[in-house]
Amino acid sequence: MDISQFIGVMLAAMFAATFGSMLGLGGGVFLVPLLTLFFDIDPRIAVGASAICVVTNSVVGSSVHIRSGFTNLRLSMLLQVTTAVGAIVGALIALRVDGSAISLVLGLVLLYSAASMLRQRRINPAPPPIDAPDPFGLRSSFLDPATKLVVSYLPSRIKPGLAISGGAGVLSGMLGIGGGAIQVPLMNLMMKVPVKAAAGTSSFMVGMTAVATAAVFYSHDEIDPTIVVPAMIGIFAGAKLGSQITRRVQTQRLILVFVIVIAYLGISMVLEAFGISWT
Amino acid sequence: MSIDQAHGAADQARLRELAARVLETGFRVAVIIMAIGLTLAVFRQEALPSTLEQPAAIVQGIARGDAEAIIGLGIISIILTPFASTIVIAVAFYRQGDRRYALISGLVLLILLVSIGLSLI
Numbered sequence: 001m002d003i004s005q006f007i008g009v010m011l012a013a014m015f016a017a018t019f020g021s022m023l024g025l026g027g028g029v030f031l032v033p034l035l036t037l038f039f040d041i042d043p044r045i046a047v048g049a050s051a052i053c054v055v056t057n058s059v060v061g062s063s064v065h066i067r068s069g070f071t072n073l074r075l076s077m078l079l080q081v082t083t084a085v086g087a088i089v090g091a092l093i094a095l096r097v098d099g100s101a102i103s104l105v106l107g108l109v110l111l112y113s114a115a116s117m118l119r120q121r122r123i124n125p126a127p128p129p130i131d132a133p134d135p136f137g138l139r140s141s142f143l144d145p146a147t148k149l150v151v152s153y154l155p156s157r158i159k160p161g162l163a164i165s166g167g168a169g170v171l172s173g174m175l176g177i178g179g180g181a182i183q184v185p186l187m188n189l190m191m192k193v194p195v196k197a198a199a200g201t202s203s204f205m206v207g208m209t210a211v212a213t214a215a216v217f218y219s220h221d222e223i224d225p226t227i228v229v230p231a232m233i234g235i236f237a238g239a240k241l242g243s244q245i246t247r248r249v250q251t252q253r254l255i256l257v258f259v260i261v262i263a264y265l266g267i268s269m270v271l272e273a274f275g276i277s278w279t
Numbered sequence: 280m281s282i283d284q285a286h287g288a289a290d291q292a293r294l295r296e297l298a299a300r301v302l303e304t305g306f307r308v309a310v311i312i313m314a315i316g317l318t319l320a321v322f323r324q325e326a327l328p329s330t331l332e333q334p335a336a337i338v339q340g341i342a343r344g345d346a347e348a349i350i351g352l353g354i355i356s357i358i359l360t361p362f363a364s365t366i367v368i369a370v371a372f373y374r375q376g377d378r379r380y381a382l383i384s385g386l387v388l389l390i391l392l393v394s395i396g397l398s399l400i
Contacts, residue, residue: 055357056306058361059306059309059357059360059361060302060306064299066302067295067296073294073295074380077383080387081387084387084391084394088390088394091394137377204298207360208361208362208387210361211361211362212390212391212394214358215358218358221330221331223330224329224330224331225329225331225350225351225354226326226327228331229313229317232313232357
């Protein structure tokens with residue numbers, strides 16, 4: 001790898017980490033397309049590198065989110081049960097399919113995520129009453145620094161949430177993404193968790209999910225330090241920046257950024273799967 | 280706020296602080312190890328390997344002072360950090376008398392262990 005590619009991968013990872021951390025994603029959903037589309041790296045190697053970067057981004061970013069009270073640790077552990085099982089299954093699938101299939105599935109997942117969040121901007125779902133029964137002990141609250149208000153919430157529809165988290169885990173393992181691109185819309189739209197709490201909870205979860213993926217890729221010698229090392233340096237720089245920005249940015253702007261970037265990358269990956277490159 | 284609620288809030292705050300500290304420590308350890316490995320690689324003008332070595336080779340390489348083995352240890356340290364934070368959270372839930380979430384966190388740990396175990400087969 002030459003120095004220009006080293007710096008390029010580092011900057012791509014920094015971008016992925018900043019936006020990923022802002023949005024509660026590991027950044028893999030940005031990093032895999034960036035590495036594949038702009039650096040011509042094999043999707044399987046990109047997935048392995050991304051899994052390590054997602055863990056790194058989660059470790060750095062979620063410590064900030066946890067201290068801010070955005071992360072609901074009980075909810076993250078509960079959803080993680082099915083997500084981690086799914087991630088193992090997904091990683092084993094990824095090692096047996098070819099790169100264009102990974103590109104196509106990732107592209108479709110990105111477009112789905114963008115459409116979900118766009119819908120959320122228009123609907124703004126009503127939260128369930130805070131005094132409703134809480135059989136799973138998941139009621140929580142946090143101080144939103146952007147509005148200076150305490151936001152209390154009670155996650156709802158836990159059982160379907162667990163099932164969909166398992167599916168998110170399969171896609172995470174298959175695509176080297178932490179699954180935040182699915183978990184954040186899931187928690188926000190279906191389980192009625194406020195966006196910042198969904199981002200904080202997801203930020204912690206994606207690290208655990210990506211550990212399962214990274215372990216499987218490591219055992220198959222699909223972790224390439226020439227990609228992973230510059231990417232990790234970029235992640236170190238970008239992750240803390242992103243989680244600091246989240247504290248100050250208005251939620252609606254956060255969602256708009258998410259939708260635009262995700263839609264662009266989604267279209268690019270679908271086209272790439274069919275051999276069409278526009279980047 | 281009742282006394283029980285105040286205790287619950289204090290427990291939550293302690294749990295959050297503990298989890299955040301484990302993550303920060305894991306991150307710092309990984310950065311230091313990788314910085315040492317990269318500095319050695321630059322000084323010795325060694326290229327980075329295209330495959331991350333398996334654990335036994337990394338241990339042997341560290342004993343020899345190989346830069347690539349030290350970088351490998353840095354990468355593995357960061358992978359193990361969420362695992363360490365999950366252990367700490369499970370223990371903290373148990374100590375706070377929250378048996379249900381101690382058990383759920385333990386189950387998550389078990390699944391992560393299975394994934395690591397599968398990767399070694």
